[in-house]
Amino acid sequence: MTDLSTRPRPADPGDPSDLTAQAAAALLASNRRRRRIRRWIAVGTLPLTLAALLFVGKILSMYAFAHQSITAYVADDYAGSEAAARGQDFLNWFEPFKAPFNIGTALAGAEKLPEARAELEESLELASGLEVCTVRINLALVLERMGDAARADGDGAAAAELFGEALTVTTEMPEECDSEEAQEQSSDPDRDMQQSTDDLEDRLKQKQQSEQQTPPEEEQPEEEPQPQPSEDKLDELEDKLEQGTQERDQQQGDDGGGSGTDKPW
Known part of the structure; x- marks a missing residue:
């Protein structure tokens, strides 16, 4: 026969200590559920948060590069203006024409005209x-x-x-x-x-x-005819030539046919 005094007595539903324990357990369980929900929400919204941060950073960087490019161009620092404009070219989703436009304008300032033309033509296609x-x-x-x-x-x-x-x-x-x-x-x-x-x-x-x-052709100046010597002049020249020949022959005869160099006239 079992001793009734050794059996555990059933909990009294109206016991205040039991009610407190049940409330604490329910609160802990609720907190655990809320923490799990918050964790899943954080994991689920992480890509959106990163995208938003990237979006804001891109906008700020675009304005910064644009301002730097303009400032450098005004100061005749065309190399610096080009470098800043190329910073706009990365992930240029919003105003894609501006990066090649600023690059081309800076190249034109540096007298790199063929390269500037290529950039501006690209900008025109994107505008x-x-x-x-x-x-x-x-x-x-x-x-x-x-x-x-x-x-x-x-x-x-x-x-x-x-x-x-x-x-x-x-x-x-x-x-x-x-x-x-x-x-x-x-x-x-x-x-x-x-x-x-x-x-x-x-x-x-x-x-x-x-x-x-077509430029007009330049007229060639007409050559003036050379004056012809008169007959008297020709006769005089012929007499001098004959006299010189006779003197040379006479000189060669006096020298006995020795070798030598003729004197110039």
């Missing part, structure tokens, strides 16, 4: 809307300077071709470029874009026409 206005003006200016260099080297045909290409770039300028909005977006707000374009077109037309005109 859209009003962005093409400033790119076209700078590209036309570079082509004009290349034409000037060819003309200075005496290559008129190449100069005329380059002037024609520059003129094509300006004449294909969209009508939207002649607007206040385009002027506000210009890389040089102090420059009147429409007036600059008109002046550039007029200048290119004059240069192209001057190279295409």
Whole structure:
């Protein structure tokens, strides 16, 4: 027979100590669930957080490189301007035309005209809307300077071709470029874009026409006829020649035919 006094007594539902233990256990379990949820949220949002940081860093670096490039260009530090502009070229998602535009402008300042042309042509392909206005003006200016260099080297045909290409770039300028909005977006707000374009077109037309005109042939001066000696003069020269021959023969006879060098006349 079992002693009832040794059996464990069932917990009293109304015991305060048991209620406290149950509440503590439930709180711990809830905290563990919340920590797991926070951990999974952190892991899940980590790529988004990194992308956001990269996005902000890229924007800040673009403005920093752009400011540095402009500052160096104004100070005639074209090498520094080019280096800063190339910093914009990395992961250039937002305004892809600006990096080659700034690089080409810096190269043009350093008189590296063929390289500048290549960069500006790339910028023109990437530009859209009003962005093409400033790119076209700078590209036309570079082509004009290349034409000037060819003309200075005496290559008129190449100069005329380059002037024609520059003129094509300006004449294909969209009508939207002649607007206040385009002027506000210009890389040089102090420059009147429409007036600059008109002046550039007029200048290119004059240069192209001057190279295409064939220079007039220089007239060869007519040779004046040489005066012919008179008969009296010819007779006098003939007498002198005969007299000289006689004197030489006489001298050779006196010398006994010895060898020697004839004296010049």
